[in-house]
Amino acid sequence: MPRTATAPATATETACDLSQRFVRVLGRRDNGFVEFAFSVGWPELSVELMLPAPAFEAFCAAHRVRRLDD
Template structure:
């Protein structure tokens, strides 16, 4: 039996792609969200006041994702 190795193709990541997924609004009113560059799978968790969150999304030109990782239309 031959040992067959599977070669996975690298994922094309575009660093200009930005993603935001809101996880919740906390009791203090801050927006808790995940922010990712290039791919939604690798993200950081952040929180901002609502106005600052909107400004952040505009400045980053971020695409909004729902809880399932699907794009949200504005």
Template sequence: MQASALQPSIHVLRRHANGFVEFEFSPGDPDLYLEMVLPAGAFEEFCNRHDAALLDATEQARRLAGRCKWHTAGL
């Protein structure tokens, strides 16, 4: 799913065997995100409470490429 610039979004980094979900949460600005870890049930509740779009692999790759470009600018 592609999130609008103002819609909160979730990028799942890893689902751990112990039931925890490691993810990045963007409150609406794709350049601003928090790395978080929650138990699976709390993760689902968090996504619902914030009406966050779960990003698909294509959108995740596009955002990561943008970050890499920003980090290496001017080098």
């Protein structure tokens, strides 16, 4: 099967500021854990994490996140 060339991505498609960090709180549990989505560069591409509330606040401070909570 022949390979077809694809057009290279444009600068606007690949531009990403890796210094930007984002957090969206997804929920808070009765046991004190915070469920949240964390992303670097693109807020729509994230990983879900869970930490105790004090550790979550420390995590946010250490990464200087921008909160995306609704």
